[in-house]
Amino acid sequence: QEEMRTTSGQRRRKSIKRLRVVEAFRKSGNKPEWMVLKNLPVLPPELRPMVQLDGGRFATSDLNDLYRRVINRNNRLKRLIDLQAPEIIVRNEKRMLQEAVDALIDNGKRGRSISGTHNHKLKSLSDLLRGKQGRFRQNLLGKRVDYSGRSVIAVGPSLKLNECGLPRKMALELFKPFVMNSLVMNGYAHNIKSAKRLAEKGTPEVWDILEGIIEQRPVLLNRAPTLHRLGIQAFKPILVDGGAIRVHPLVCTAFNADFDGDQMAVHVPLSEGAVMEANQVMMSSQNMLSPSSGQPIVTPTLDIVLGCYYLTLKKPNQNGSEIKSFSTFDDALLAHSLNVISIQTPISIHK
Numbered sequence: 001q002e003e004m005r006t007t008s009g010q011r012r013r014k015s016i017k018r019l020r021v022v023e024a025f026r027k028s029g030n031k032p033e034w035m036v037l038k039n040l041p042v043l044p045p046e047l048r049p050m051v052q053l054d055g056g057r058f059a060t061s062d063l064n065d066l067y068r069r070v071i072n073r074n075n076r077l078k079r080l081i082d083l084q085a086p087e088i089i090v091r092n093e094k095r096m097l098q099e100a101v102d103a104l105i106d107n108g109k110r111g112r113s114i115s116g117t118h119n120h121k122l123k124s125l126s127d128l129l130r131g132k133q134g135r136f137r138q139n140l141l142g143k144r145v146d147y148s149g150r151s152v153i154a155v156g157p158s159l160k161l162n163e164c165g166l167p168r169k170m171a172l173e174l175f176k177p178f179v180m181n182s183l184v185m186n187g188y189a190h191n192i193k194s195a196k197r198l199a200e201k202g203t204p205e206v207w208d209i210l211e212g213i214i215e216q217r218p219v220l221l222n223r224a225p226t227l228h229r230l231g232i233q234a235f236k237p238i239l240v241d242g243g244a245i246r247v248h249p250l251v252c253t254a255f256n257a258d259f260d261g262d263q264m265a266v267h268v269p270l271s272e273g274a275v276m277e278a279n280q281v282m283m284s285s286q287n288m289l290s291p292s293s294g295q296p297i298v299t300p301t302l303d304i305v306l307g308c309y310y311l312t313l314k315k316p317n318q319n320g321s322e323i324k325s326f327s328t329f330d331d332a333l334l335a336h337s338l339n340v341i342s343i344q345t346p347i348s349i350h351k
């Protein structure tokens with residue numbers, strides 16, 4: 001208080017700030033010595049492992065380096081006190097020990113961060129917790145769940161609006177418990193263990209059973225970030241080759257998706273209620289309007305519009321051309337592939 005009365009400017013502001021801390025301690029009943037760590041907790045070795053590399057070398061966690069610095073400086077301080085070293089040397093060693101403890105708890109918080117080999121900033125305890133890759137967001141708030149998969153999306157132009165193409169391997173893994181149950185029920189396997197072996201081999205009867213299962217069970221597709229209700233929609237799965245999930249181009253607007261490497265997650269509804277809700281409420285064919293504005297969200301764009309225009313385009317020499325008749329669509333496609341008709345020729349199908 002004396003310093004507050006006699007000084008001015010920045011020194012006075014600093015004194016006021018320190019006085020506030022003292023007043024807060026006095027009013028709360030806390031003791032200042034409670035703010036000092038006498039024992040430093042050490043993380044279990046499983047959380048700061050050493051991994052053996054090729055050639056007999058070892059890669060160690062950054063925390064081991066930070067703990068080693070604390071131990072070395074603490075031992076050195078102990079030795080200096082035992083030797084009754086000058087006060088200035090002891091005080092300097094105390095400051096270095098404090099810096100080592102600060103770096104262990106939050107490296108880089110107090111000015112310059114401590115670096116390891118190749119000028120790499122060492123990861124402290126706080127770094128393990130914070131951020132997207134930290135313990136909270138990576139492991140506690142979001143976990144991998146059963147009956148789910150993830151893959152890159154690709155366009156599926158031959159799909160219906162409420163269909164999605166599911167890679168065969170992914171579909172078999174997602175529906176494996178249902179397939180194994182059907183194998184036992186239909187007598188292809190005597191028990192669950194042999195049914196599992198059969199499912200992993202991928203025999204023809206396994207694929208036949210899988211085809212039957214996916215006809216009755218929809219899947220949910222989700223693209224992050226899920227910003228509105230249409231970020232998760234239900235689809236009827238169709239087995240496709242390759243590793244990409246196939247999506248109808250017209251549902252991309254609702255997901256805000258495009259085909260430049262976007263990924264989507266697949267989830268399997270398990271209970272009867274969830275399957276019913278997916279079929280009746282969440283199907284993409286039931287979600288044609290935007291929930292926010294009521295405007296159509298499934299609208300043809302880009303090459304779809306261009307394709308419709310080109311298909312219905314009347315060429316100058318076609319004005320008087322007669323309508324060609326075919327018995328089936330396949331016959332019309334065959335005629336087009338043989339250049340008998342062009343893609344704009346008017347046709348009629350008589351079944």
